[in-house]
Amino acid sequence: MKSMPRGTRKNVGTPRKERKPGQKKAGPKAEGPRIGVFVCQCGSNIASIVDVDALTKYAQTLPNVVYAENMNYPCSRQGQDEIIVAIKKNKLDRVVVAGCSPRLYEPTFQSCVSRAELNPWLFEMANIREFASYCHQTTPEEATEKAKDTVRMAVAKARLLQALKPIELPVTKKVMVIGGGIAGINAALDLADMGFKVYMVEKTETIGGYMALLDKTFPTLDCSICIEGPKMVDVGRHPNIEIISYADVLKVDGYVGNFKVKIRKNPRYVIAASCTGCGECRDACPIEYPNYADMYLGVRKAISIPFDQAVPLTHTINRDYCIECYKCVDACGAREAINFDQKPEEIEVNVGAIVVTIGYGMYDPKDLAWTGYGRFSNVFTALEFERLILAAGPTGGKVIRASDGQKPHSVAFIQCVGSRDINKFEYCSSFCCMYTLKHAVMLKEKYREAIEVYVFYNDMRSNFKGYEEFFNRAQKSGVKFVRVKLENRRITEDPQTKNLTVFGENEDGKPVSAEAEMVVLANAAIPSQAASELAKILNIPLGKDGFFVECQPKIRPTDTEVPGIFLAGACQGLKDIPYSVAQGSAAAAQAACVLSKDSWTVEPLVAKVNEELCSGCRVCESACGYHAINVEKVGDKSVAKVVEGLCRGCGICSSACPMDAVTMPNYSDIQIVAQIQAVMERKLKKT
């Protein structure tokens, strides 16, 4: 204590209070806690470098250590049983395992000590594998010394460990799915079928997402809306699902099991409950405007639905274009579904879990000058082409040029427009190769010799079930594949014929080119416009590519860092329909893990506020990255209150607090100082 650094002196006084009950609880005997140390050999992972026998002997010399042994695999069933026996036999009330990373095995040993009727938070782990044997393989002696330091630190902390109680949070057995694309539809249907109430919030007028706008799906060439439409209808009809469409998520408060979501329902000026979707208003409406669902190739009425299979079928008046002639009101007649006085409505719903499936957006290739998009009338994006070839599309399925309305005799598809470009989007957009093959095959199989189809590609990515076979089908159908570098591509237009010439360089750097009457760009898919806003609302991180970051890319792809919030579909990273469907169901299963419980247990390692010391200065409030600590009025005093469900135990509030009023259980100043002192001991002795 004498050598304690100046800044920490004030810390000594406060935690003393908490030490007393801890000690009382842990060891009624006057001599203090009884610590057991179990050193792991980990096969040869640790034992081949660190002298585990010497380490065990050393551990026995440490104060309060009444038992120490080394064993091969403490984490094994047998090892755990040995620990339990040792705890009981030696009346241990603190356990230290010197082995690998607590990230991997702390939960295992916590459950082990609790089986020996010891509080799981009276367990401490010393990492002598990553910190000693792995990183000091050439210097075993020093590695052993470092392992001793590590164990000494762990014991020093173990001496001060306190028994804690896990925190139980209630669980609202309802769930929200944000985004009604194919991933969200699957998540919602699965959860609803499991018996949970589902709120599906959709930004646009209808659920369905991009899949509802596609003509066919690869590699089977199924009609896209024919397979998605029935699912959309199922969502609309499911007694457990409530669609909240044409709505925005404004605010999300709370934590796993207890989210409070504020939603704004935007006015459609049509009463959903009264609208039968008959479309008589649409027929009466004189005003048309460009339809986003047709990629603005066609128009829709000022009162209408974006496409025939929309769910819900409720019509919407676009007041930006409506002239308020009220012909729709006359047409609607006794149904009285139209209400021009509708206002935005804010509602609040409580849910236990949230599944985020907001999908993606499309990059506008106008700023890639080499493509000529926006300047040359016969250059299209892939989604525009999708609406052209779709029988229910604005041209009735006729693939025609914009310049003269004629069917093209040659079409060139250009891959990787914006994607796989380090100056634009470094990632691969994942599904463009396959949809281009789909378009190429559809054209070639429909028009045969009457059309020449070129695909200017760099790499053909066809790596899932049935995809490579589909690539072969495209090659057999006579599609000409031209492999070009991604650099130095350009497109020129003949001002008379409006035909286009695509130029590129092959692998040898030699120029290649082809003339085509129509060009279709595989423009990059990009993060949804709503992603950054929603990331802030949900407090979940966005990656540098702009997509939501999953908790762990390999084994937890649908978790976020926030417990109770899950991801599925393209908002987590671009993926095709089957993958999105699978993820939707995966996220549903994970949400169900929360919803199926009556209470959700969280570790008690959350901030504690000493209200007597707290001055209500709000420093902690602004320091917290999780909105987990807020200053509230208690009587005539302002004090910080911790929202236990939100607190992640990071300790920032504790270190920021100028009054030392916030402590982290089992990470208190006195425990940390004890560890620091323990590690400094060897150095102090030497000097």
Added chain:
Amino acid sequence: MPLQTLKKDTAQELSLEWVLHIKNYKLNLDKNRCAGCQICSLACPKEAIRIEKQSKAHGEKAQKAKVDIDLSKCNFCGICDILCPYGAISVTVDGKHLLSVLDKESFPQMVRDIKAAASKFPMDHDRSEDVCPMELIKVHFSTADGKPVEDPGSLNESERRALKVDVEVDKEHCPCCGICEAKLPQGAMHVRKLLSGKLAIKSEKCPPECTDCLDVCPINGVLYLSDDDKKVHANEMFCVYCGACKVVCPVDEALDFKRTRVNHTPVRSGAWNKALERLTSPTDLTKELKAKGSLKTRESVKKRMGLKGEKHA
């Protein structure tokens, strides 16, 4: 090809365009015909049209106000086209001048009650064509066998009487001032006002030497500079109530101007009611609605009475 929204503004015309893959919407404003009145900007349901008063250089004539249309607000409904008394605006879809708002009876057709009796026209090109301040009347003379006659004045009385007269009135661009009716022989032209209202100049309020209203009035004969007091006076008889004068008048009280009625086909439309209210006044709108209501009542009563009468008979 993505949706293209285009705007072109030249000395001759202002044009707005939506180019979609399958459709083309175009609005054309002929600046030569535009009088700079406020009607389009008042009537536009999207408030897309702005009237910009032009600054006047000292000693120069006043310039008519300039019309500017906001491409991001315009929805190509064509209401400005329908209402423009000078026919300066034309909205077309795929090149065709067919307006959906008329088709769906969302807006009334303006009624230009103009009739020409060719037989009553004087046998003189210049006299009859020149009476129209907008040059919208064309008179063709031809012999019985169809030969066009350029100068009927050179023919003798009996030859003239045998001439065939054809009168062509460009109704689309006619604001219905009625000057032709007054100046041509009685019965030659019949014109009813498209717009009705009130125009009076309180000369005593006019700034000295101000002729701004006169400078911009497109109809020669409505306003004139009096030799007596060197002030502008109005001959309301020929006024078309477009309001171009009111736009440029620098003194609010000097020009007493209002529109009270628009001659149109019957319609039931919120868009029309709003436009009418803004072109005239809430009182005038109420008058029209009341009139429409009483007309309806009268018709239904008549119908019932008629049916009863039949039964009795």
